[in-house]
Amino acid sequence: MTETLTHADIRDLLRGFGAAIELDQYRVDAMPAAKFHPAYKDTIWRGWRRDHISYITKLLSTVDAIPSEMLGELTRLAVTYEPELIRYIALELFAEVACDGPQDKLGTAELFFGWLIKQVGAQSKGLPRHQGARSSISQWLPVTDPLRIAQDPECGYGKPDGLNS
Numbered sequence: 011m012t013e014t015l016t017h018a019d020i021r022d023l024l025r026g027f028g029a030a031i032e033l034d035q036y037r038v039d040a041m042p043a044a045k046f047h048p049a050y051k052d053t054i055w056r057g058w059r060r061d062h063i064s065y066i067t068k069l070l071s072t073v074d075a076i077p078s079e080m081l082g083e084l085t086r087l088a089v090t091y092e093p094e095l096i097r098y099i100a101l102e103l104f105a106e107v108a109c110d111g112p113q114d115k116l117g118t119a120e121l122f123f124g125w126l127i128k129q130v131g132a133q134s135k136g137l138p139r140h141q142g143a144r145s146s147i148s149q150w151l152p153v154t155d156p157l158r159i160a161q162d163p164e165c166g167y168g169k170p171d172g173l174n175s
Contacts, residue, residue: 014078015085015143020119021073023147028066030156031059038159038167047166055159061108062157072118080120083127085143090136093149099129100150101158 035056087096103126107116116122130136139146155161160168 013085013143015081015088015147017073017076017081019144019147020076020081020084020123021070023150024066024070024073024119026148026153027151027156028063028070030151030153031062031066034154034156034159035059041167045167047164049164050166051164055165058108058157058159062104065104065107068117069119069122072120075118076120076123080123080127084123084147087127087130087136088143088146088150089139089141091130091134092139093146095133096126096130096150097152099133100126101152103129105157 038055103116103122107122116125152158159165
């Protein structure tokens with residue numbers, strides 16, 4: 011069995027995701043205007059990133075309240091479910107909340123990760139993986155195009171040059 015994830019691991023996951031979102035904005039700010047689709051609305055996507063960062067900040071303030079049992083469940087998820095599945099579900103949850111979703115229902119790290127555990131478990135049974143929990147959670151949230159904005163047809167700029175993860 012792998013070591014159980016800690017509050018610090020969850021904090022690192024959320025901080026890394028927030029930093030990836032901020033870096034994504036810097037990359038977009040550096041792109042020439044010709045790279046964007048004519049329908050691209052900078053204020054909408056800038057706000058989308060800002061709303062996610064605000065929510066992540068809120069979650070970070072409550073990470074220490076995650077019960078040890080839940081850290082054990084997150085460890086189990088990390089070693090039995092493909093990171094791509096968890097990434098998909100986590101991004102959907104973040105998007106739901108950032109889009110004026112149920113912040114009262116998912117306003118703490120415990121509630122967010124509890125919902126993540128429930129949603130992942132509802133998707134499949136999971137199989138033992140040959141990867142440690144810390145290594146697995148490092149793949150839960152994307153580093154490049156973290157909010158999948160570049161994939162939106164109204165953006166048109168695609169992933170930054172030279173990056174494909």
